[in-house]
Amino acid sequence: xxxxxxxxxxxxxxxxxxxxxxxxxxxxxxxxxxxxxxxxxxxxxxxxxxxxxxxxxxxxxxxxxxxxxxxxxxxxxxxxxxxxxxxxxxxxxxxxxxxxxxxxxxxxxxxxxxxxxxxxxxxxxxxxxxxxxxxxxxxxxxxxxxxxxxxxxxxxxxxxxxxxxxxxxxxxxxxxxxxxxxxxxxxxxxxxxxxxxxxxxxxxxxxxxxxxxxxxxxxxxxxxxxxxxxxxxxxxxxxxxxxxxxxxxxxxxxxxxxxxxxxxxxxxxxxxxxxxxxxxxxxxxxxxxxxxxxxxxxxxxxxxxxxxxxxxxxxxxxxxxxxxxxxxxxxxxxxxxxxxxxxxxxxxxxxxxxxxxxxxxxxxxxxxxxxxxxxxxxxxxxxxxxxxxxxxxxxxxxxxxxxxxxxxxxxxxxxxxxxxxxxxxxxxxxxxxxxxxxxxxxxxxxxxxxxxxxxxxxxxxxxxxxxxxxxxxxxxxxxxxxxxxxxxxxxxxxxxxxxxxxxxxxxxxxxxxxxxxxxxxxxxxxxxxxxxxxxxxxxxxxxxxxxxxxxxxxxxxxxxxxxxxxxxxxxxxxxxxxxxxxxxxxxxxxxxxxxxxxxxxxxxxxxxxxxxxxxxxxxxxxxxxxxxxxxxxxxxxxxxxxxxxxxxxxxxxxxxxxxxxxxxxxxxxxxxxxxxxxxxxxxxxxxxxxxxxxxxxxxxxxxxxxxxxxxxxxxxxxxxxxxxxxxx
Amino acid sequence: xxxxxxxxxxxxxxxxxxxxxxxxxxxxxxxxxxxxxxxxxxxxxxxxxxxxxxxxxxxxxxxxxxxxxxxxxxxxxxxxxxxxxxxxxxxxxxxxxxxxxxxxxxxxxxxxxxxxxxxxxxxxxxxxxxxxxxxxxxxxxxxxxxxxxx
Numbered sequence: 001x002x003x004x005x006x007x008x009x010x011x012x013x014x015x016x017x018x019x020x021x022x023x024x025x026x027x028x029x030x031x032x033x034x035x036x037x038x039x040x041x042x043x044x045x046x047x048x049x050x051x052x053x054x055x056x057x058x059x060x061x062x063x064x065x066x067x068x069x070x071x072x073x074x075x076x077x078x079x080x081x082x083x084x085x086x087x088x089x090x091x092x093x094x095x096x097x098x099x100x101x102x103x104x105x106x107x108x109x110x111x112x113x114x115x116x117x118x119x120x121x122x123x124x125x126x127x128x129x130x131x132x133x134x135x136x137x138x139x140x141x142x143x144x145x146x147x148x149x150x151x152x153x154x155x156x157x158x159x160x161x162x163x164x165x166x167x168x169x170x171x172x173x174x175x176x177x178x179x180x181x182x183x184x185x186x187x188x189x190x191x192x193x194x195x196x197x198x199x200x201x202x203x204x205x206x207x208x209x210x211x212x213x214x215x216x217x218x219x220x221x222x223x224x225x226x227x228x229x230x231x232x233x234x235x236x237x238x239x240x241x242x243x244x245x246x247x248x249x250x251x252x253x254x255x256x257x258x259x260x261x262x263x264x265x266x267x268x269x270x271x272x273x274x275x276x277x278x279x280x281x282x283x284x285x286x287x288x289x290x291x292x293x294x295x296x297x298x299x300x301x302x303x304x305x306x307x308x309x310x311x312x313x314x315x316x317x318x319x320x321x322x323x324x325x326x327x328x329x330x331x332x333x334x335x336x337x338x339x340x341x342x343x344x345x346x347x348x349x350x351x352x353x354x355x356x357x358x359x360x361x362x363x364x365x366x367x368x369x370x371x372x373x374x375x376x377x378x379x380x381x382x383x384x385x386x387x388x389x390x391x392x393x394x395x396x397x398x399x400x401x402x403x404x405x406x407x408x409x410x411x412x413x414x415x416x417x418x419x420x421x422x423x424x425x426x427x428x429x430x431x432x433x434x435x436x437x438x439x440x441x442x443x444x445x446x447x448x449x450x451x452x453x454x455x456x457x458x459x460x461x462x463x464x465x466x467x468x469x470x471x472x473x474x475x476x477x478x479x480x481x482x483x484x485x486x487x488x489x490x491x492x493x494x495x496x497x498x499x500x501x502x503x504x505x506x507x508x509x510x511x512x513x514x515x516x517x518x519x520x521x522x523x524x525x526x527x528x529x530x531x532x533x534x535x536x537x538x539x540x541x542x543x544x545x546x547x548x549x550x551x552x553x554x555x556x557x558x559x560x561x562x563x564x565x566x567x568x569x570x571x572x573x574x575x576x577x578x579x580x581x582x583x584x585x586x587x588x589x590x591x592x593x594x595x596x597x598x599x600x601x602x603x604x605x606x607x608x609x610x611x612x613x614x615x616x617x618x619x620x621x622x623x624x625x626x627x628x629x630x631x632x633x634x635x636x637x638x639x640x641x642x643x644x645x646x647x648x649x650x651x652x653x654x655x656x657x658x659x660x661x662x663x664x665x666x667x668x669x670x671x672x673x674x675x676x677x678x679x680x681x682x683x684x685x686x687x688x689x690x691x692x693x694x695x696x697x698x699x700x701x702x703x704x705x706x707x708x709x710x711x712x713x714x715x716x717x718x719x720x721x722x723x724x725x726x727x728x
Numbered sequence: 729x730x731x732x733x734x735x736x737x738x739x740x741x742x743x744x745x746x747x748x749x750x751x752x753x754x755x756x757x758x759x760x761x762x763x764x765x766x767x768x769x770x771x772x773x774x775x776x777x778x779x780x781x782x783x784x785x786x787x788x789x790x791x792x793x794x795x796x797x798x799x800x801x802x803x804x805x806x807x808x809x810x811x812x813x814x815x816x817x818x819x820x821x822x823x824x825x826x827x828x829x830x831x832x833x834x835x836x837x838x839x840x841x842x843x844x845x846x847x848x849x850x851x852x853x854x855x856x857x858x859x860x861x862x863x864x865x866x867x868x869x870x871x872x873x874x875x876x877x878x
């Protein structure tokens with residue numbers, strides 16, 4: 001094999017599907033149609049809790065097919081972790097958007113006009129996660145001796161922090177098409193589902209259980225996906241089930257694409273959180289004890305709450321060294337639509353609390369926010385809350401110092417003191433890959449097939465905007481010694497690719513990329529001096545399949561939550577400047593700098609794209625994005641009044657990449673997708689604190705900022721609003 | 729022009745004359761996607777907030793989800809397919825990371841076309857404020873537009 005191919009890793013090669021995306025040629029789910037296509041509409045409950053008494057279809061039923069739980073040939077569950085959520089409600093109702101039945105018709109107008117009346121016997125809903133009778137999951141992390149830690153403290157700082165719901169708001173809504181019969185050979189009576197999704201094999205498993213079909217009769221194919229951010233991790237399993245039931249009943253292809261309102265009302269959102277901190281600290285700023293209690297609002301069903309809680313709790317103490325830690329977390333049930341995966345997966349909530357608390361500790365001690373973090377930041381050789389001993393690839397101090405230098409943080413802080421502006425920072429980390437033993441249990445597989453020019457990648461990992469196809473092809477090209485253009489990527493089609501796991505948890509590059517790198521290394525060895533064409537002519541097809549291998553020495557005990565929670569961590573530091581309008585209390589971010597240490601940037605431009613996009617989403621979480629719940633239902637389920645950042649709301653961004661390689665990642669790479677959303681919210685709130693506003697909750701809406709109390713500090717801003725320009 | 733008087737809607741679509749027998753109140757977005765088979769124009773919200781369905785009518789960017797077919801009568805309509813594939817902005821959006829998931833991209837590029845040559849950063853920000861992108865944080869889109877002239 002030629003080793004003269006120009007290295008692809010580290011270079012901004014052209015995105016594989018870039019041309020299709022800029023020309024309109026890329027086919028998303030709603031762009032597809034099939035002969036005889038029918039449309040489906042989901043009829044949902046309108047009460048938050050109770051029982052269904054009677055369902056009545058009013059008017060002319062001609063041309064309509066009704067699908068309800070009686071049509072389910074297998075088990076009526078959306079299979080994920082727990083088996084508590086029905087695909088179609090039978091009797092019990094637990095939230096306002098619970099699917100009860102599907103109407104199917106070829107004419108969308110007739111579908112929209114159809115009238116289904118449902119009679120209920122309502123019961124009393126609960127919206128308070130702290131008063132819930134049902135706990136989905138509890139997690140306890142203990143390190144050292146908490147009493148001894150508090151005994152060694154000079155000062156104890158306490159605080160309670162709250163975060164709200166957040167909608168993923170991918171611009172392409174959720175959608176699927178189910179086609180009866182199957183193009184998988186010999187699979188008559190099967191089903192093929194196309195859709196916008198992150199995890200084809202999650203959908204596959206859910207369909208097999210719901211439909212009672214053998215795995216070979218179910219095929220799931222991801223179509224080009226217009227954003228996910230976690231919002232297409234679990235819900236597509238529910239929708240695919242609905243469309244598949246309708247397709248099997250009618251014998252025709254069925255399309256189910258949500259409009260924006262339905263997508264916002266019914267699909268999963270980020271878990272709201274309440275996190276309480278009690279921290280012991282010495283006068284010179286050393287943490288001696290950390291005691292954390294957290295509650296996540298899971299909504300009506302368990303979905304992924306258990307694992308969201310897990311990641312949240314492991315990150316709850318922040319990137320800090322402390323010998324004595326106690327963390328208690330629980331995720332509970334409320335009568336609201338189920339909450340689920342969203343970029344960051346629990347870590348943005350708990351690190352928000354940790355980082356706002358850290359500024360309050362600094363304030364209490366009269367230290368500056370940088371100093372208190374320098375003293376306590378995790379260094380290589382330190383242990384985390386779960387007792388994981390960190391390797392050389394840990395960079396908390398480096399990112400902090402780089403961000404402080406780049407922004408002239410201390411000088412800016414002095415310059416802005418006493419004005420209506422403020423500057424704040426946050427230090428954070430994020431584990432790459434599944435938590436604990438997750439990767440071992442999953443045992444992800446990836447395949448590489450030799451082609452005449454190079455190789456074809458077979459994985460179920462999906463391109464959802466982040467650049468999966470491009471980045472994986474770069475890794476394979478270099479390991480195999482061929483040109484980037486000579487590596488192509490198969491569709492994420494369960495009929496053709498092995499299960500490389502879900503596209504979540506910042507795992508696609510570090511975990512799946514590494515498996516493919518190993519495939520390519522073996523393929524290169526097999527080829528020897530032959531070109532791919534010569535090899536194929538002499539020996540026939542060559543496919544190399546490899547499975548995840550746990551790096552030596554990595555240990556995790558799930559029963560006591562101790563050990564190596566993640567293979568590696570990325571490290572980040574954000575600095576935000578904000579301006580508060582003294583009349584309206586609107587908060588505007590005016591400058592944003594972030595330093596991210598991600599091991600190795602396989603494609604620097606894509607990595608920067610993840611960081612800029614995740615940071616903007618984090619600024620939205622901090623300031624703008626307010627899901628208003630009224631009687632268990634989202635009251636602002638439109639883009640008119642659920643506000644995400646526009647070009648005018650997003651400040652100029654300075655992104656700095658640092659690379660401190662992880663020995664078991666491809667070319668040293670760690671994950672990057674989720675971490676950028678951990679930092680902006682606490683940095684904004686800390687900047688508001690610097691401007692004189694003692695806020696402990698997000699989003700920092702004008703109402704909340706106006707009603708908040710002032711910071712008790714010598715540097716506080718006068719709270720009297722500027723004399724208003726009267727209209728008289 | 730009374731709506732009842734229109735039995736056909738005709739306009740110039742990407743340089744070609746089109747005459748369509750559609751309901752005059754059908755959304756231009758649906759006319760383009762269903763009756764003309766051009767699925768490059770995307771629906772993001774259906775209420776004129778996200779700009780994913782942006783097309784140009786006589787060179788002016790509009791949300792095609794809010795435009796009834798009758799309003800396009802007698803105009804020149806440009807969709808992403810009308811740019812051909814070699815437009816400087818299309819190339820720049822690939823080279824500079826302006827497209828991630830790609831769903832806002834057709835509308836974003838057409839909104840950028842309407843900015844004219846060499847817009848200032850301020851003009852770009854104002855001109856794209858009606859086009860939501862959830863992936864990029866917009867910076868790479870600014871870079872793409874600015875670099876498209878290089």
